[in-house]
Amino acid sequence: MAADIFKLLSRSTKLSKSTGQPQVPSQKFPSSGEPAHPQIFGHSTSEDTTLATETAYNPPKIGRKRKRGQAAPVEDELPAELDFFGAGGTTDNIANGRDKARLEREQDQRALKNVGTVNGDEKPQEEMDEDKRRRILREHKVKITVLEEWKIPEPLKPQERKSKKKRKHKEEEELLKAAKKKAKIQLYPQPLLSFRELRPRYNISRRLAENIEEQGYAVPTEVQMAALPLLLERDDGQTPDILSVAPTGSGKTLAFLIPVMDGIMHLRKGSSVEIQERDGEDGPLAIIVAPTKELASQIVNEGRKLAKGTGIKVTLMKKGMELIVRSQSKTNGSIRVPHDLNQNNNEEADDDSDDEGETERQSSVGTRVKSHVLVSTPLTLVHALSAAPSLPTIHYLVLDEADVLLDPLFRDQTLSIWNTCSSPHLRVSLWSATMGSNIEALTRNTIAERHSMNAETDRTPLLRLVVGLRDTALPTIHHKLIYSANEQGKLLALRQLLRPTVPSTSKDSLTSPSASLRPPFLVFTQTIPRALALAAEIQHSIPPSAGGELRVACLHADMSDTKRDDVMTRFRKGEVWVLVTTDLLARGVDFRGINGVVNYDIPTSAAGYIHRVGRTGRAGREGGVAVTLYAEEDLPFLKPIANVVAASEKARGADGGAEGVQEWLLNALPTPSKREKKMLKKRGVEARRPGMESGKGGGKVRISTKSGFERKMEHRRRDAVNARRRKEREQAGEDESGFDGFDD
Structure with a gap:
């Protein structure tokens, strides 16, 4: 093949067609459009996660025309006589010049293999070994620790157990702390590299999977890739309680909404008799608590997007709403929840889920709230639950911005809501970007008290999920x-x-x-x-x-x-x-x-x-x-x-x-x-x-640009106007008081 010298000389030129100067990348702003990648850590270093994310955003297409996001076509290999910077066609030259193209072809083939679909769903990735899972999680700076296990921790070893007479109380506490630290176990679950794996791997609802794809979610963030496998895995019939610490803007809302929606749909598959036998009465299944109305409203909007067409109702609690109402037919003061969770008519359920009027007003009873998921601020929910000694139907309690909700400002209200949820199958998850050790200790003590008070409570582990460094700001700012x-x-x-x-x-x-x-x-x-x-x-x-x-x-x-x-x-x-x-x-x-x-x-x-x-x-x-x-x-x-x-x-x-x-x-x-x-x-x-x-x-x-003299003159004018008005009112009052009435 004849060599084209002009093709060789034009390979490395990347000049602008208009000015002839190298193109300078435009300045990046958060408002400039969609992010190149939703993850914060690790996406530029891990080959496996990079391939998965690039494939999820832009699946490779086979064709002659190059598509946006697709790898550039491999150019013709250079003849030995034109490879001026190589070693004249030696093996080293081939490795330096052609291995990159070969690697790209192999990656494309792997991508096509991994993104294959079965009945419209993505094939689940092969089970990773522990070393691979550990490497991916570490690259994304994800650390998962077991704070409380199913079983009672093993006793201290004989050599660690000393007589109390020979050591001080302080030494005993240090030994116990060291033993607890040793008892903590780190977990390395298989990370979720694409949202399309949710249905084939975790068997979530097809409608929920379609809603996730409709919202444009393709690649999970760090907290999502680690939290969703933990909260969706049901091989043993149990999901853990979780305490998650992830940076701001890392997708924590979606990380707890998807498991809540999926869990409610699994519960609604059972019969109404089953639910009543397990929980005692009908009622809402999930409570999400947020510190501000703006955040609660945002969670409701995201929840309704995921619940579209599923029959799940998400309600924002407002003043005047009463979750628990007293029955008019009973005079003994019994309490009931007027809501049928298991609706047989799916079409009616779908219509109700999209209806904004989620409450029914009754003049003699109050406002009924018909909902599966309640989102509220602490004080509003406490007022709504004032008539309820317990809520046995709640299976999921989510505390968003948990460090504020368990701060002294909201602590009593939040704990009262927590204690009202009396179901033995309750799953608790706490989410925030900052979490102190006092919040972690309070969470462990509260869960331990529930286990000690009710022997039927499920002994599920408490996991701590940390993304990045705790209590640090985003490195992208x-x-x-x-x-x-x-x-x-x-x-x-x-x-x-x-x-x-x-x-x-x-x-x-x-x-x-x-x-x-x-x-x-x-x-x-x-x-x-x-x-x-x-x-x-x-x-x-x-x-x-x-x-x-x-x-x-x-x-x-x-x-x-x-x-x-x-x-x-x-x-x-x-x-x-x-x-x-x-x-x-x-x-x-x-x-x-x-x-x-x-x-x-x-x-x-x-x-x-x-x-x-x-x-x-x-x-x-x-x-x-x-x-x-x-x-x-x-x-x-x-x-x-x-x-x-x-x-x-x-x-x-x-x-x-x-x-x-x-x-x-x-x-x-x-x-x-x-x-x-x-x-x-x-x-x-x-x-x-x-x-x-x-x-x-x-x-x-004082926030002001006025000088002291200008402010003084303004005060004088204002005082003069007020004095004049006061004098006019006094004169008007004297005229009225001087009237003695009509003479006889």
């Missing part, structure tokens, strides 16, 4: 700490981010010191009055040609549900660019297109910072920016946040610099005491609490 000295400096820095005076044209313009944040983005404050004041100050920072004050909105807990829903809808539609809020939106709410987060006031804890900045860079999206403005009042509490930023930058491979945390700053910041951390988490920065701004020195933390 760029963090910036900006010192602003005082409140006026904060306001100027925020306006500089809105309308920069120095343009930036660098590739990483979002992370350069003089760059602006590309909307949409969130701004977090400590209190509601500060959020209102900040929104009023920056509403004119956006030019009228771009929408002006309509592009800025404020969201807080004092607003009505209707106004909160309206603001959230406008923000998701893109009508609002800058949303000023409190920690109300710091947890769980999914904004996939958020380009940045601004901490106008520092969060009250390191966990609060992780959840705040986790509103951007979700589902593996890159380019998100987290800007934290700190003043002189924040310096005593900044070190925990700086440590989180340093750990995130280290995981991302950055060495600090302008957008990171430099070593001298970590060494210079003071370390807050436990008491200071506790008071900060409980009350925030004391100077920014409501009512403190009006005291002595309160002007330093």
Whole structure:
């Protein structure tokens, strides 16, 4: 074959057709479109998982025309006389030049073999050996530990057992802790590499599998690939309780919704008599608890998408709803749940599942809730369950953002809901991006108490699933700490981010010191009055040609549900660019297109910072920016946040610099005491609490650009107007009191 020298010379040229210059990749933003990969760790290092994910997104097609995402066709092999950089056709040259093409062909063949279908369902992958499972899970930084086993742990060895007379109590405790640590066992289940494996491997409902595919889910994230095999495996008839710690935006909602939906559908296959014999009476089968209304509403929306056409009803609990109602026909005060779980008419069930009117009102009894899955905030559900001594029908209890729900603020309400679920078949799962050791200990103690009080309770293991490093921010986010000295400096820095005076044209313009944040983005404050004041100050920072004050909105807990829903809808539609809020939106709410987060006031804890900045860079999206403005009042509490930023930058491979945390700053910041951390988490920065701004020195933390003289004149004018109105009312009152009535 004659060699074509021009073909050889044109092989390595990748010039733009218009300018003739090498193409520069465009800047990435979280709002620029769908992520290249939903996983955070490991997808660039594991050959097996890379092949599976690429196949799931773009299955290879056989044809002459090259498709998007398909591997490039193998070019003709070079003759020996034109291989100038090789060894003249030797074996080494062949290995260096042709092994890559051969490897690509072998991968394509393996992909076609693995993605084959049987009756429309994907073939389950072959059973992996333990070494392969361990390697894949470690590459994705997934660790699964058994915290509580089915059987009682073995006693200590004789050599470890010493006489109490010869050792102190402290040594005994250390020995017991070491024994418990040895008793913990790590599990390596076969990871789920594609959602198409759910039906052939775990026998989930075909309709549920179709709903998952309809929503565009193809490749599971780390928490999904590890949690779903644990919660769907029913070979022994039991599924474990799980405590999951995964980064923000990693798909925890889908990880607990799919097992709940699948479990309910398996329960509904049995007869109504079976369910009544097992549980005592009819009622809902699952409860999902979330700390905020916004997060609960989001879970309901995702649940209804998965439950479409399955007959499963997902209900958002609101004020005035009563789950348990008293029977009118009985006078002894007995309690019943007016809901038939096992509906024989599938068409009627499908119609009811899509119907928004999921409640029936009765004038004499109250509001009946007909649902299989209840999603609610703690206080609302406690009020709805006030008439119920127990709920024996609940099989699944899910605590989303469990560290907040088991915090002292919600702990009593959450535990009362937990204790109300009296079914011996109850399965509990806790999910959050941050989980302290106190939450883990409380969970273990609560489960142990249930086992001791009811001998019929299933002895299922408690598993701990950790993705990545615990209590760390996402490595895909760029963090910036900006010192602003005082409140006026904060306001100027925020306006500089809105309308920069120095343009930036660098590739990483979002992370350069003089760059602006590309909307949409969130701004977090400590209190509601500060959020209102900040929104009023920056509403004119956006030019009228771009929408002006309509592009800025404020969201807080004092607003009505209707106004909160309206603001959230406008923000998701893109009508609002800058949303000023409190920690109300710091947890769980999914904004996939958020380009940045601004901490106008520092969060009250390191966990609060992780959840705040986790509103951007979700589902593996890159380019998100987290800007934290700190003043002189924040310096005593900044070190925990700086440590989180340093750990995130280290995981991302950055060495600090302008957008990171430099070593001298970590060494210079003071370390807050436990008491200071506790008071900060409980009350925030004391100077920014409501009512403190009006005291002595309160002007330093007031959000305003007006000078003291201007504010003084405004107060004088306001006082004069109030005095005049008060005088007019007094005069009107004197005229009325001077009337003596009509003379006889």
